[in-house]
Amino acid sequence: MPVADTSHGTSGVAERYASSLFELALEAGVIEAVGADLDKFQAMLDESADLKRLVASPVFSAEEQSKAISAIAEKAGISGLAANFLKVVAGNRRLFAVPGMVVAYREIVAAHRGEITAEVTSAHALDEAQETELKAALKSVTGKDVKVVLTVDPSILGGLIVKVGSRQTDTSLRTKLSTLKLALKEVG
Numbered sequence: 001m002p003v004a005d006t007s008h009g010t011s012g013v014a015e016r017y018a019s020s021l022f023e024l025a026l027e028a029g030v031i032e033a034v035g036a037d038l039d040k041f042q043a044m045l046d047e048s049a050d051l052k053r054l055v056a057s058p059v060f061s062a063e064e065q066s067k068a069i070s071a072i073a074e075k076a077g078i079s080g081l082a083a084n085f086l087k088v089v090a091g092n093r094r095l096f097a098v099p100g101m102v103v104a105y106r107e108i109v110a111a112h113r114g115e116i117t118a119e120v121t122s123a124h125a126l127d128e129a130q131e132t133e134l135k136a137a138l139k140s141v142t143g144k145d146v147k148v149v150l151t152v153d154p155s156i157l158g159g160l161i162v163k164v165g166s167r168q169t170d171t172s173l174r175t176k177l178s179t180l181k182l183a184l185k186e187v188g
Contacts, residue, residue, distance in 0.1 A: 014100030020084050021101070022108045030081055035109055037082030044076060055095040065090040070179045115145045121153050121161040123173070138164065 025034040045051050054060060069090045075085040089095055109115055118138050120126075126134065131148060138146040142164060153186055157173035 011097060011100055014097045015104045016084075017089060017094065017097070018101045018108055019106035021081070021105060022112070023113045024085075025081055026112075028081060031109055031112070033080065034082045034085075035105065037078040037080075038105055039077055040076055041073070041082070041092060042099065044072070045099065055098060062091050062093050065093075065095055069095070076082050110147060113145070115147050116142055116164060117147045117149055119149050119151070119163040121151045121156060121172075123152070123156050123158050125152055126140065126150060134160075134162075138162070 012068070019183060021034065022031070025031045045055060051072065066087055070083075071080070073086055078086070084097075086098070089098060089101070090096045100134050107117070120134065126153075135146050135148055139147075146164070155174065157172040157177070159173050160169075161172050161175075176179070
């Protein structure tokens, strides 16, 4: 069964929907509540294969998706603007783009606050002091408050991979060893 690929970035559709939702949330003074509800829905989506199928599969009608989303939102305590938003998205046959919409909404909220997000990969979890030091270093480079989204990947062996916007800095031990290996091949 074909499913939409929502694994890379945000689409124009996701950004337009997220932007409209943000404008409504800003007007109503519920930016945080809407963000929390979207995060709740995304967490449910990440945990449920059945919900993923409902969202991604073109087999379900808009009516079936809308009814299911209404029931799921009610059960999860998602209400108000976020619940209405999910129903509209379902009715417009755009549920497949919800993960992108959630990402885009977070980005718009962060920009509104003057924050930026750094995607950081480390070989092991950072403790609170290390994370604070990393945020301070990133703030000194970017001049903005930085929210860190941390991923642990033991295969990088050590160091960090930091991505802020389109800029990426890779100080991982894996990359350094690969570079050394290439240099030694050229010498030999």
